[in-house]
Amino acid sequence: MIADPRGRVFCGSMSTDESRGRLYRLDHDGSLHLILENIECSNGMAFTLDHKGFYYTDSLAHKIHFFDYDIESGSLSNQRTFATFVEADGMPDGATLDADGNLWSALWDGYSIVRLLGDGKIGRQIVLSTRKISSLTFGGEDYSHLYITTAGGNNKEENGALAGALFRLKTKIRGLPEHFSRITAKQQ
Secondary structure, three states: OEEOOOOOEEEEOEOOOOOOEEEEEEOOOOOEEEEEEEEOEEEEEEEOOOOOEEEEEEHHHOEEEEEEEEOOOOEEEEEEEEEEOOHHHOEEEEEEEEOOOOEEEEEEOOOEEEEEOOOOOEEEEEEOOOOEEEEEEEEOOOOOEEEEEEOOHHHHHHHOOOOOOEEEEEOOOOEOOOOOOOOOOOOO
């Protein structure tokens, strides 16, 4: 789930035996709009620095897609594959953008996070001691701390002694604050 620069919220679902996953946009007035269908598992999303592009992760497909983004309407167009991961890499999961415009992705079952360059290639990889890396975001006073969430703490033997931990990594790279939702809740 992510708020766009205007405060609309993009949220996704994952496939089940009964239905395929979808991506929705929730507008300011509370109306819900179907954006994408036939998704395996909706995950990490981010908007480009100029707010003209949108990254969208479909974890089980092992892909991160890129779309043209219309900030006025909130619509997506011109879908293309930005990055593809092989099974040995792990699955792309949560994502965030840094102040240089590079996308970071957590790799579930991949023991690492990666910084993807503008062409979708890995520019930097940081290996962690736990297998299931779920998400990441920049924080701290100057957004130079990278916070990394992990899962699998119920099976530390398989996933690593620090599975389920929250990591904080001080970086020379800066992140950006996230956008806030501006959805109006209707009272009934």
